[in-house]
Amino acid sequence: MENEDIPEDANEHCPGPQSESAGKSDACEGCPNQQICATAPKGPDPDLVAIAERMATVKHKILVLSGKGGVGKSTFSAQLAFALAAMDFQVGLLDIDICGPSIPKMLGLEGQEIHQSNLGWSPVYVESNLGVMSIGFMLPNPDDAVIWRGPRKNGLIKQFLKDVYWGELDFLIVDAPPGTSDEHISIVQCLDASAVDGAIIVTTPQQVSLIDVRKEVSFCKKVGVKVLGVVENMSGLYQPLTDLKFMKLTDSGEQKDVTEWVLENIREKLPEMLNLIALSEVFDSSGGGAMKMCNEMGVPFLGKVPLDPLLCKAAEEGRSCFADKSCVSSAPALKNIIEKLMESNGLTMSVSNGE
């Protein structure tokens, strides 16, 4: 990690811009950065001190990562936050996906704004014990693209950590964008790897997603962040049979909707079928899925969550899947995973539940 700061155009054998010999070593001769390295202030970043002060009131810090995008990472982060808040913990949810913030929508907070107080930036609250911070609250127009290169993204992440007044928190959940780049390096450097409880990595059963999860696990190992576990999301689609539509291919190759005919006939001839759940394997998991990968890489497997259209809908509408009874296939799976996560990491023990 130390060498991450070495500029792209540095000479070979660069001692690093933070080194005492920066700009002064033999290797610096003729480097375009020599002047700035020789004169720039050295030593620990003063912002890190401010961040450490802010984080002193946060008991547990959990990163939610994924290798590939679109695997349901933000949905998981949002539902984890809802679940912990429902257990009466004080929860903060920080969205560091600067270019594609989904968290405001998934918490039902679209159109909200951040307020400033003399204590710092105030998160937006879903409930008194669930606060949220995202760049999504800072865009005058939700369609605006945030066309930022790394340094500006890193600056905002630092500011989120330094300037947001969370108060006393049991859990700070950090929802990261996919990948292993600026946002990830920044959050780990700013929080100091050792002070983070660990990372939850979300994936789908697909090989293309698992390839990227392996990279994410390597990243965690390299920067010293513990992998709390891997969640396999979109693991098969469960749906009440009566929610399906049925199409018939005509001779001319067109599709004709025959749903009514099917349901009528089932009602008449096979009424036992009406209460069944249809399951389809959307993503091929013949490669063994996330569980096999976890065994190979020596990280805990937390469980599978089915692809549940009702969970997708709850996320789109900013609702907790635990609050109503509709997410029959996904909510129990998520609950199991969160319980397993808490137990296996002794998280319940060390947490006062807000009383």
Place this chain on the structure above:
Amino acid sequence: MENEDIPEDANEHCPGPQSESAGKSDACEGCPNQQICATAPKGPDPDLVAIAERMATVKHKILVLSGKGGVGKSTFSAQLAFALAAMDFQVGLLDIDICGPSIPKMLGLEGQEIHQSNLGWSPVYVESNLGVMSIGFMLPNPDDAVIWRGPRKNGLIKQFLKDVYWGELDFLIVDAPPGTSDEHISIVQCLDASAVDGAIIVTTPQQVSLIDVRKEVSFCKKVGVKVLGVVENMSGLYQPLTDLKFMKLTDSGEQKDVTEWVLENIREKLPEMLNLIALSEVFDSSGGGAMKMCNEMGVPFLGKVPLDPLLCKAAEEGRSCFADKSCVSSAPALKNIIEKLMESNGLTMSVSNGE
């Protein structure tokens, strides 16, 4: 775009490090970058000249973008490349997703390596008219994380454009990571927006994905890249009824697999059902989906591609969905979209088909 290069820690009213007055204007007084700005070479980047020379043999350049990850962007890029190559065009596919390259796997090229010749880096070829370049070919171990901040990613993208010897190409398809950050700014700056035919944006019907697509459209407008059209992917799941499994919820809340019983009974009492296709709306599209968004933002809608497990499988196995007959629900949809794209942009007219 011009101001993208302004360092995070610059003074207010920074004239920009490329400006003639960089480091010398009143506003530069006391700026930490003053020295380097005053002395750094100005003027056009010499690499851009080299890139323009490389690109002189490429007739059409198409970017494939998405706001959110996991919407099937790389799958679309791969199948677009397969389709164009099957039409006898000379096709190049460049993967600039540095931290999560999926293209090697999706083209069936895992484990391949890049070779150097005196003409430059040689792409890896699927067929003689379909060459591929990705950082995935450069990693000694596929599990390795590429933990790179923006500047290093930008450096590699530049190198891909400058050093890869594509030869004569009808189409160069560039598969970008999700978002609107370093990779996107770099590719547009390096290729020069006006020389790019345009961008195809891939989304799912979900609101969370459409929010990010709007940002992507804003990005294209801002940098002057034409939006060739939007593809709605994962638009409902189509599957032969006989591929489904059926589960019964027992009184104790457990699930029992009753698939055999169901299929037997259907065969006996409702045999007409055996040839039906089951359709489920995985992602809620009640908001109007991508078509509505396209109307609102004034960009072309190219069509919908269903979520097809057989297409996912083809992508995982690096196969073209057009080559076999299994992808009955997705291949015709993709074919329509590609034909529409070609026609509405006059792409067929201006292309020699390799004879």
